[in-house]
Amino acid sequence: MPRVVNRILSLRRHKASGRAYVQVDGRAHYLGKHGTREAAQAYERFVAEWLARDKRPAPVASGASVAEVIAAYMVHAIQYYRALTGEPTGEARNMADALGPVRRLYEATPAVEFGVRKLEAVRAVMVDSGLSREVVNSRVNRIRRAWRWAASQELVPAATVGELGMLAPLAKNRTTAPESRGVGPVSEDRMRAALPFMPAAVAAMVEFQFLTGCRVGEVLSMRAAEIDRSVEPWVYRPGRCKTDHHEDLRARMIPIGPKAAQVLEPFLAAAGEGFVFDPRESAGRRNVSQTYDRRSYRQAIVRACDRAPPHPELDAVPTSKRTEAQRRDLKAWRSRHRWSPLQLRHAAATRIRRLYGLEASQAVLGHAKMDVTQVYAERLDDLAKEIARATG
DSSP: HHHHHHSSSEEETTTTOEEEEEEEEEEEEEEETSSHHHHHHHHHHHHHHHHHHHOOOOOOOTTOBBHHHHHHHHHHHHHSOOOSSSSTTTTHHHHHHHHHHHHHHTTTTTTGGOOHHHHHHHHHHHHHHTTOHHHHHHHHHHHHHHHHHHHHSSSSSSSHHHHHSSOOOTTSSSSSSSOOOOOOOOOOOHHHHHHSSSSSSHEEEEEEEEOOOOHHHHHHTBBGGGGTHHHHHHEEOTOOTTTOOOOOTOOOOOOOOOHHHHHHHHHHHHTTTTBBBOOOHHHHTTTOOOOOOOHHHHHHHHHHHHSSSOOTTGGSSSSGOOOOHHHHHHHHHHHHOOOOOOHHHHHHHHHHHHOOOOOHHHHHTOSSSSSOOHHHHHHHHHHHHHHHHHHH
């Protein structure tokens, strides 16, 4: 009988907190520390009551703490925010970053008491940490999103969510939070100087982005099965298989010119039908995911940038012997010489716009294919392919 119950409602372990929980209708119910007798008893009691209610959810107690709401929401976020490939996106991590100061300040506070003044205090902590105005506003909106989900699960009253919405966003020139620096293109010289210090797969992804202007998520999730190599130039359709012949032409299409194809070729044979860029190839026996995520990709680029170019004086000084002033100078030097994956896409946009004009840049980057007719979409695809043949 217990085995039947287990198949009906499985007991799970929350990796971050080590707590036991069961999930019903997308909502997590926490039962204590996983592996303990108390958790096992709570599980048996929960299942018995759930079956007695004919598998209907129980009314939720209004006394959930802020920490419990955050833990429950993060279980949901990790499952919900996934790419077409099934791999987690970076949004769950973004949510964790946003909710971090909420938990630090108010973890034991009843979630129903987390109102606009407490949200304002959390925002002040974010501003004091040096985050830009845009990032602070974005994180506050993510906190509101988590509380809306909590209200939908009856963990907090709907009125609480309405109260959090009363906090106006930080306005430009009305806060001490700095403005975000504009993201410009990285030069080809700076990009190529860092390539020797990257794992082979990361270097190839960087070159592919620079040549094609594809988005970060598109290069990270690229599968060999999504690349049609029977045409010239090759065509990559993210999230689609090369045997799908009837897709909407307004869907994303990335032409792969001869230079970008040459970058991919060493990886395609090993990829089979799977992911083109596999971090396990450069990780040896380390237990890593079968795909890079945004964070690991960006970190690999940052590490390479810190070595190319080296500081003319301070890189030779052992870390333990650097003075505080030298550490600050080295940090500032490295910050000035770093660039991000987004700057690769900007570089492609700038290059193509300079050579072929705005419409061509929009066609290659996929900006011009929203709310257009099939005929116009096909013309944009043809334009993007011609540019790929010439430049990528």
